[in-house]
Amino acid sequence: MAAGETRLxxxxxxxxFFAAVPKHDLASMEHPIFSLSxxxxxxxxxxxxxxxxxxxxxxxxxxxxIFDADILIFCISQLMAAINAGRAVSRKLTLTAHDLLxxxxxxxxxxxxKRLRDAFERLAxxxxxxxxVTGEHEVTSGFGLIESWExxxxxxxGRMVAVAITLSEWxxxxxxxxxxLTLSRDYFRMRKPLERRIYELARKHCGRQPEWTISVAxxxxxxxxxxxxxxxxxxxxxxxxxxxxxxxxxxxxxGDILRITPRTAVIEAGEGPHLQxxxxxxxxxxxxxxxxxALQAEWRNWWAATGRPRLRSADKAFLGWIRTRKEx
Numbered sequence: 001m002a003a004g005e006t007r008l009x010x011x012x013x014x015x016x017f018f019a020a021v022p023k024h025d026l027a028s029m030e031h032p033i034f035s036l037s038x039x040x041x042x043x044x045x046x047x048x049x050x051x052x053x054x055x056x057x058x059x060x061x062x063x064x065x066i067f068d069a070d071i072l073i074f075c076i077s078q079l080m081a082a083i084n085a086g087r088a089v090s091r092k093l094t095l096t097a098h099d100l101l102x103x104x105x106x107x108x109x110x111x112x113x114k115r116l117r118d119a120f121e122r123l124a125x126x127x128x129x130x131x132x133v134t135g136e137h138e139v140t141s142g143f144g145l146i147e148s149w150e151x152x153x154x155x156x157x158g159r160m161v162a163v164a165i166t167l168s169e170w171x172x173x174x175x176x177x178x179x180x181l182t183l184s185r186d187y188f189r190m191r192k193p194l195e196r197r198i199y200e201l202a203r204k205h206c207g208r209q210p211e212w213t214i215s216v217a218x219x220x221x222x223x224x225x226x227x228x229x230x231x232x233x234x235x236x237x238x239x240x241x242x243x244x245x246x247x248x249x250x251x252x253x254x255g256d257i258l259r260i261t262p263r264t265a266v267i268e269a270g271e272g273p274h275l276q277x278x279x280x281x282x283x284x285x286x287x288x289x290x291x292x293x294a295l296q297a298e299w300r301n302w303w304a305a306t307g308r309p310r311l312r313s314a315d316k317a318f319l320g321w322i323r324t325r326k327e328x
Contacts (some may be wrong), residue, residue, distance in 0.1 A: 032224025059125025273314035
């Protein structure tokens with residue numbers, strides 16, 4: 001067995017990367033897997049677009065919602081941070097419930113823990129049948145969004161402290177093949193389901209392009225919205241007027257077309273100023289316990305937002321930025 005395969009054949013992975021960069025898998029961003037409803041959604045949903053077929057079957061608890069997906073985003077982000085750091089990973093993760101709630105901008109009250117447990121049950125109960133390829137694997141059988149979950153440790157009052165989650169092989173393969181994209185840290189602050197869904201599609205399709213256009217009818221289909229097109233169109237106009245979407249600006253074009261343009265250029269992995277390995281080691285010493293790859297990505301985005309200035313020394317600029325943040 002190859003060394004890389006041995007490294008990945010661990011029993012479990014402990015989530016302990018602080019402030020890991022939020023990342024989502026491409027398939028979930030592209031296709032309407034999650035419900036936009038805030039009430040229990042027990043409809044069986046079938047979707048087909050450009051050769052991709054998808055059937056989502058909910059449990060009696062209802063279909064997993066776009067807010068339940070925060071749990072998967074947290075897990076994906078932790079796994080990618082570990083892979084970037086050269087650590088062993090597994091599709092079984094142990095995590096601290098409080099860290100998950102904080103990272104995804106959720107309440108840490110007793111009700112927050114109850115809603116978290118409900119989300120685990122919807123994720124485990126929602127079944128997917130699809131021909132969507134993740135990495136080199138085309139899955140044609142049914143599977144849950146997560147294979148299983150369990151409370152590993154709880155308080156005397158019964159509140160969960162540590163939780164173990166086993167991701168589906170489908171989702172784990174997406175992580176191993178790096179079929180993921182970085183999300184804005186403001187993603188978890190969006191409280192309207194449609195805003196989140198539009199942002200995911202914008203991030204997936206706009207990327208490094210100067211703009212992305214799509215018909216309102218096709219967009220409604222890709223979001224998974226159940227609203228009539230006229231109502232969906234009105235919601236888009238509200239979003240255009242409010243102009244609160246992270247990273248992107250929406251505008252209406254003739255012919256019932258929505259145009260999406262980046263607020264600033266999105267920095268993809270591997271782009272922007274490059275840093276020496278020794279610089280990352282020094283950053284670890286300056287910020288012990290932090291994910292230096294997350295800090296590197298955040299610094300690159302800050303560099304892009306400030307006009308991509310020419311740097312005499314990217315390494316010195318990054319460490320200077322780290323020191324400034326340390327004092328904040």
